[in-house]
Amino acid sequence: MKTTVSVPVATWLLEHLTFGNHRESLSGDLMEELRSGRSAGWYRRQVVAAIVTGVWTALRAWIPALVFSAGWSMLYPAWRTISLRWIPHAVPEQWLALSWPWTTVLELACGIVPAITFIWIGFLVFLVFRKDVIAQLSPLRLIGSLSASLNVLLLATLALVHHLKHPEPGLLCVTRENFYLVVHLYNVSVPLAMSIFVAICRVLPHAHKPPRKRRLARAWIDRLTLAKTRAHERISAPEELASQPPEVAKLAPNTFLPA
Amino acid sequence: MAEHNYLSEFELMLLLTILRLGNDVYGVPLSRELSILRGREVAAGSVYAALERLETKGLVASTLGESTPERGGRAKRYFRVTEQGLRAVHETRRVLSKLWKSLPSVRGDFA
Numbered sequence: 001m002k003t004t005v006s007v008p009v010a011t012w013l014l015e016h017l018t019f020g021n022h023r024e025s026l027s028g029d030l031m032e033e034l035r036s037g038r039s040a041g042w043y044r045r046q047v048v049a050a051i052v053t054g055v056w057t058a059l060r061a062w063i064p065a066l067v068f069s070a071g072w073s074m075l076y077p078a079w080r081t082i083s084l085r086w087i088p089h090a091v092p093e094q095w096l097a098l099s100w101p102w103t104t105v106l107e108l109a110c111g112i113v114p115a116i117t118f119i120w121i122g123f124l125v126f127l128v129f130r131k132d133v134i135a136q137l138s139p140l141r142l143i144g145s146l147s148a149s150l151n152v153l154l155l156a157t158l159a160l161v162h163h164l165k166h167p168e169p170g171l172l173c174v175t176r177e178n179f180y181l182v183v184h185l186y187n188v189s190v191p192l193a194m195s196i197f198v199a200i201c202r203v204l205p206h207a208h209k210p211p212r213k214r215r216l217a218r219a220w221i222d223r224l225t226l227a228k229t230r231a232h233e234r235i236s237a238p239e240e241l242a243s244q245p246p247e248v249a250k251l252a253p254n255t256f257l258p259a
Numbered sequence: 260m261a262e263h264n265y266l267s268e269f270e271l272m273l274l275l276t277i278l279r280l281g282n283d284v285y286g287v288p289l290s291r292e293l294s295i296l297r298g299r300e301v302a303a304g305s306v307y308a309a310l311e312r313l314e315t316k317g318l319v320a321s322t323l324g325e326s327t328p329e330r331g332g333r334a335k336r337y338f339r340v341t342e343q344g345l346r347a348v349h350e351t352r353r354v355l356s357k358l359w360k361s362l363p364s365v366r367g368d369f370a
Contacts, residue, residue: 011331018304022321026307028333029286033303035329050304057308132315 007040010047018054026050061204062197065126069197072122073189076115080177083114111174112157119149119192123199133203141203149199156180156191266318266351272296273309274318274340274348282339285324286310289338310338318344 014027030050034043123145127134157174160182164173173179183190266274276292277284286303293301313319324335340348 020307020311022307022311022336024333025286025323025336026303028326028330028335029290029303031331031333032287032327032329046303049302050307053302053304053308057312 007034007043007047010040010044014047014050017051019058020054023054062201065197065200065204068126069122069193069200070185070188072125072196073193074187076118076180076189076192079118080114083117084177107175111176111179112153115153115180115192116150119153119195119199120146122196123149126196126200127203137203145199145202148202149195152195152198153191156183156194159183160191266347267309269305269309270313270318271348271351273306273313274344277319277338277340278345278348283322283337284339285335285337313344316343317341318347 011027011031014030015023018026030043030046033046034040127137160179161173164182180189180192272293273289276289276296280288280292286306290301290303290306293306310319310321314321318341319338320341321336321338324337326332326334
């Protein structure tokens with residue numbers, strides 16, 4: 001076995017800046033190649049290529065979602081006009097007769113509900129055209145996506161209220177017809193587009209990542225397996241042990257050392 | 260209508276290399292074999308990106324293998340071509356053969 005060149009920064013970058021379910025295996029493959037005689041330069045080039053490929057793959061998966069979100073948000077003025085006609089009929093008369101603070105809550109709801117329904121309809125329209133996404137969609141992930149879109153909308157709403165610097169009570173400015181169109185890029189409503197985009201990104205297959213608990217469990221299993229393998233090696237070939245790289249030796253517990 | 264899985268050039272090469280090396284092959288021999296066959300270096304990141312794409316399409320399946328010290332404790336991932344993958348390879352071969360045969364004037368030049 002040839003001498004291993006230490007490449008901790010490149011390894012860290014590889015494990016934190018690449019996407020997908022196979023990054024651990026990719027990292028292991030590159031480490032194996034490095035230890036079989038490849039140069040540190042080769043390793044670093046492979047890491048850069050893996051990061052660039054990963055970013056490009058992720059972008060390629062997100063571009064349709066981004067375009068759809070921007071396009072859909074442009075329809076908001078039309079939706080707002082339709083919903084303004086519909087909402088007064090949908091609110092029961094006894095609710096209108098309620099006193100404060102329910103009147104304020106109702107006004108806020110009338111301002112936000114059209115935006116939420118608009119985002120969720122957009123999200124569902126996107127799903128209709130992506131059968132591959134629907135096939136892998138679990139109810140939990142769907143709820144998570146809808147919830148994420150709500151969170152983004154809430155943050156955008158607070159940011160917009162702050163941006164407008166409306167005199168108290170500031171929150172009531174959400175009832176303004178053009179509230180979500182205040183921050184825009186040409187005709188694209190940035191807050192609404194962001195909200196739809198986040199919801200879609202949460203359900204895209206490329207966004208899947210193994211749960212943290214499973215990753216931690218995997219890491220511990222790997223460490224134990226490694227320690228076991230090392231223990232066998234120490235027993236069978238103790239002289240070869242001295243030539244092992246320090247990071248491998250660090251992972252193996254001293255308790256496995258033969259007496 | 261039957262659903263088609265269109266393969267890119269690199270995806271087809273990957274599937275053929277997995278079949279050539281025998282099922283349950285992991286990244287290192289796969290990258291080395293591809294580099295030899297293509298005559299130039301293949302980035303391991305590109306191999307894994309394509310494998311992940313093929314796995315999403317259901318054309319390859321993978322299983323996690325053992326961790327070894329020379330891999331820094333990281334597990335190997337073994338890949339194999341699925342039935343669907345095999346069908347996709349045959350379908351691509353059929354279409355490509357048909358296309359080559361439809362070019363009588365240049366067929367000899369490329370042989």
